[in-house]
Amino acid sequence: DSGVTQTPKHLITATGQRVTLRCSPRSGDLSVYWYQQSLDQGLQFLIQYYNGEERAKGNILERFSAQQFPDLHSELNLSSLELGDSALYFCASRDLGGEQFFGPGTRLTVL
Amino acid sequence: AQTVTQSQPEMSVQEAETVTLSCTYDTSESDYYLFWYKQPPSRQMILVIRQEAYKQQNATENRFSVNFQKAAKSFSLKISDSQLGDAAMYFCAYRWKTSYDKVIFGPGTSLSVIP
Numbered sequence: 001d002s003g004v005t006q007t008p009k010h011l012i013t014a015t016g017q018r019v020t021l022r023c024s025p026r027s028g029d030l031s032v033y034w035y036q037q038s039l040d041q042g043l044q045f046l047i048q049y050y051n052g053e054e055r056a057k058g059n060i061l062e063r064f065s066a067q068q069f070p071d072l073h074s075e076l077n078l079s080s081l082e083l084g085d086s087a088l089y090f091c092a093s094r095d096l097g098g099e100q101f102f103g104p105g106t107r108l109t110v111l
Numbered sequence: 112a113q114t115v116t117q118s119q120p121e122m123s124v125q126e127a128e129t130v131t132l133s134c135t136y137d138t139s140e141s142d143y144y145l146f147w148y149k150q151p152p153s154r155q156m157i158l159v160i161r162q163e164a165y166k167q168q169n170a171t172e173n174r175f176s177v178n179f180q181k182a183a184k185s186f187s188l189k190i191s192d193s194q195l196g197d198a199a200m201y202f203c204a205y206r207w208k209t210s211y212d213k214v215i216f217g218p219g220t221s222l223s224v225i226p
Contacts, residue, residue, distance in 0.1 A: 002155075033214065042202060043156075043216040056213040088154055098144050098163075098206060100214065102156035 003027065004103035006091050012109045018079040021106045025072055025093030031055070032074040033100065034066055035090040043090065049074055078108070086110045113138045115205050115217035123223040124193045131178075132188045132220050134203030141165075144206040145179070147188045150219075151199040159201070162186065164208070190222075198224045 003026035013019055025032050034046040045058035049068035060066075063081075068074040078085060086109050092100040115136045124130035136145070147159040162170045162179050169177050174194075178187045190197055203217040 035216075037154075042218045045213055045215065048213065058213060090156060092156075098208070099158060099161060100146075100206075101158075102148075105154055105156075 002101040002103065004091060004093050004101050006089075006103035006106050008106060009104065010107045010109075012111065013081060014111055015081055015083060017081050017110075018077065019081065019108065021076040021078070021089055021091075021108075023074045023076070023091030023103060025074070025091075026095070026101055029093035029095055029101070030072065031094040032068055032072070033092040033094065034060075034074070034076050035092065037088040037090060037105075038084075039087070046076070081110045083110050113140075113205055113207075113215055115203055115215050117201075117203055117217040117220050119220045120218070121221045121223070123225055124190070124197075125225050126193055126195060128193055129189060129191045130193055130222065132190075132201050132203075132222065134186045134188070134217055136184050136186065136203070136205050136217075138184065138205065140207065142208045144208060145177075145186045146204040146206070146214075147175070147177070147186075148202045148204060148216075149197075149199045150202065151196075156202075160188065193224050195224050195226065198222055 005024045030051040033048045035043040046060040048056040066076045088105045090105045091103045143164045145162045149157045160172045174191045200219045206214045
């Protein structure tokens with residue numbers, strides 16, 4: 001158990017819909033990263049927050065957005081969903097030494 | 112732009128034998144982090160080993176060790192005494208050591224362990 005929690009574990013929805021994925025970092029970690037892993041593919045970095053502020057941005061679509069709240073939990077919002085958005089979405093938090101700890105992931109299926 | 116390459120999509124090793132997974136990267140930075148992550152069928156991402164670029168000594172964690180060749184920009188993972196539980200996808204990753212706090216992952220190597 002990494003100490004990073006993600007909810008829900010599984011999500012099934014239809015094209016055109018909007019979903020919210022939630023992540024709570026390890027206690028004391030200020031950084032939260034979001035990654036997308038499509039079937040049989042590596043991890044694509046989406047976005048990173050540090051203490052409530054956006055720190056770095058990767059290949060995140062305009063239909064996707066994220067935020068980090070004062071209690072440091074983060075939400076990833078995916079809208080106008082397409083079939084290709086079906087993937088495993090990971091959240092990770094980072095300690096001061098640079099090591100990332102990954103959550104168990106949210107499996108999103110868009111039908 | 113920084114890139115991470117893993118040239119072996121699939122590898123296999125006999126149980127109890129040794130296997131080396133390759134990773135090369137491209138960067139103009141002099142200080143950074145390198146990681147190997149394991150992703151078993153459960154899909155959980157598990158940190159195997161990390162290396163800081165300014166440290167010349169190769170990192171070691173039990174049966175896992177790396178061969179870090181900074182000039183060649185190579186970061187291979189050696190797994191000794193392979194066990195069935197080592198079967199997984201292995202990802203090499205690079206992280207900046209600056210305020211630009213992004214991580215890049217390689218495409219992964221699928222490792223099979225043959226009993």
